[in-house]
Amino acid sequence: MGAFEPLRQRGFALFFAGQVVSNVGTWFQNLALQLVVLAATGSAQALSGVTVGQFLPILVWGVLAGRLADRVRPRTILLVTSALAAAVAASLGVVVAAEEPDLILIYAGVGALGTVQTFERIAAQTIIFELVGPASLSRAVSISTIALAAARSIGPGLAGIAFAQLGAPACMLANAASFALVGISLLLIRPKSLHPRPVAGSESVRAGDLLRDRSVSTLLLVNVVVALFAMNFGLVLTATVDLTYGADAQAVGLAHSLNAVGAVVGGGLAAMLPRVGVRSLVPATAAFGIALLLTAGAPTLALFLLAGPLLGLAIGYYQGVVNSAAQSSARPEAIGRVMSLVTLGSYGMVPFGGLLMGWVIDASSGRMSLAIGGLAALACGAFVAVRVPRRP
Template identity: 35%
Template sequence: MSTGPGANSAPVPDRDDSDTPTTPGAAEAPAPPTAPAPRKRGMFSSLRNRNYRIFAAGQVVSNTGTWMQRIAQDWLVLSLTGSSAAVGITTALQFLPMLLLGLYGGVIADRFPKRLLLLFTQTAMGLTGLALAALTLSGHVEVWHVYAMALLLGVVTVVDNPARQAFVVEMVGPDDLPNAVSLNSANFQSARLVGPAVAGVLITAVGSGWAFLLNGVSFVAPVAGLLLMRRGELREVDTTPRRKGQLREGLRYVAGKPELIWPIVLVGFIGTFGFNFPIWLTAFTDDVFHAGAGTYGMLNTLMAAGSLAGALLAARRGASRLRLLVGAALLFGVLEIAASFAPAFWLFAALLVPIGMLGMTTNVTANSSVQLATDPAMRGRVMSLYMMVFMGGTPVGAPLVGWITDAYGARIGFVTGGVVSAVAAIAVGLMLARIGGLRLKIDLRRGRRHVEFVPREVPRPEEKPLAAA
């Protein structure tokens, strides 16, 4: 790679020095200015932004607390009721508000400053943890208390999710957005590795109440981070005035942009049918491999490790392309199919790492590509639709996938999710290629690219009469 002067400037034709005037004393013409070298981007480039550094540090703490509460909450419900169905009800209550009210959360996120909204939502989420801690530590907790807190947390998340997603670009700008989205995912997956382990120790040693207490206190970190941000460095966007029809306006906006609607459709299918790992991993652990809770925990750890690796690789890559999204989604489905028929435990466990990696690549690529293709004034509504489709499908897909798994076995349940994911990726890929004027080219000759999308050949205007004849 050239590193000399002008390496970054556009190439110019060679000139003949004999044609250049050489009048003595004549001033030399100034050399044309070279284009500034682009800023080098790396795996953690978005952390150069002070506001985002503070935000990410706060999220590390609160995400760890959130994972602690998830484990402690499920264990508390199981201890109070002895019912796995009750644990499922708790999960459904936490995700149901996103399915029913997600779009309204996006409207609110577009109407108000994102930083102000996050101060309220993060505080409210911390208070739910503290309330559950007080009930548990005092010995007065009942299962309906846990249900109520899970539902309240879900309602707050309806506003928190789109506001937090849309706030990222205000901190880092569009150039660093893909990297920041990837690091957010890496942040969450890192907490997924640490939080459950800490929660397990706390539950065993002193009970679930202390896990709830630490989760509530953990939200001090993101709230303090939001207060310490330099508002002058934020790329604030104009809020949308309140008026009728804003929800329909957001839906029409998404429906009219193929680069938005088809990635959202794809993550909807994958989130609803391809991400039901709690169902499949418990079934494989108990029914297929006849192991215990330790094995189940190890499988979850392998999945989380793959997801973390996928998020970091996405951060290093930076760019978000739709062909990467479709390719990662297709491989994700294919590997799920392969894992479902794995004859040995070690092979099944090993496949969970690339499955986690490709699942995270799909999620991160879709998230950043949708945000970059969205007008800032619409970003809250678009991201609320994205999160509603991705997360809100859980109460719909999980019971169906669970029924298939119970009725036909763990392998059939897992392969169903893989087939749906792979077929959805192929269908969306073909649709995007058609919209983009591309066609699939297959060339089996040696030394050639065997499969690729190439532009369709459009006949020139003067050729049309001949073609018609």
């Protein structure tokens, strides 16, 4: 079975295309909001408020979203969230169109969109089983991470140009349109083509049961630490290019795009692995840590951009491994709950990491925040090596 075999299935191909479009639109929004806030305040700490509004709702609603995804068909949830997200994104376009945008309204709009996307993210992870079935699940999960990377390879560059030429409101409307297109792609997926997945009727698999499993608890802990210290790239890359190197919006977009090119390759490498387990995190976190430290050592913008694809490759490989290992450990009827715990770690820590790294950048530099993330990733690799024994 080829690494990209899941893309031959019509439903998964439509879903993948919709995710790429949605994430491209999200980059239009995120880049525009980041630059609007930086222009108004000149502070990475203020910029971290956007990150908090975007990801804090995951801590509040993540567990509920996981339970819902195990009781309601994910396709239904995604149809609702795409419509709601389009409406909220359009309203943000109105807010940033003001001559002096109100930061409180920006934070509120981002928070509302973050709430909707909490349910969307977990349902998007849960629907993969129904799209491809158990035989192709691990590869399909790794491939789905490529949608994020592919969007990052396209979105930031286009967003930088759109922001410079058309302004922030146009970027918000582009994001709203991307959510509408996601809804259309979901409507094209025939419900009868979906693989049956048992619907949870009882709490047969509880969070406590998962946390008592040594391998799963290790994965969840590593996921939290890496997310807290090393995965705040929306903030760190933008602030480093803008504040540390003093470059413009198009350079910010180029930094994200170069990073994403490598992430596409990294996700593809993860999809080629014949078997993914928690032990696979040892090389994944080690490579991620080394790439972060190399990027942190770049003394000039040119070298920083040159290191972008290498860092992206490490990010894509790590994300593919951690998501595949998590889904492989879940029973079909509990995938929503398992992925809600992973999502709580991956995204729920982002607000705290954003505040922490915003403070580090204001006190030192973006390069220092990258170095901290690199050391944290290396420590996580050593932790997994010690805690999860090698199987014979």
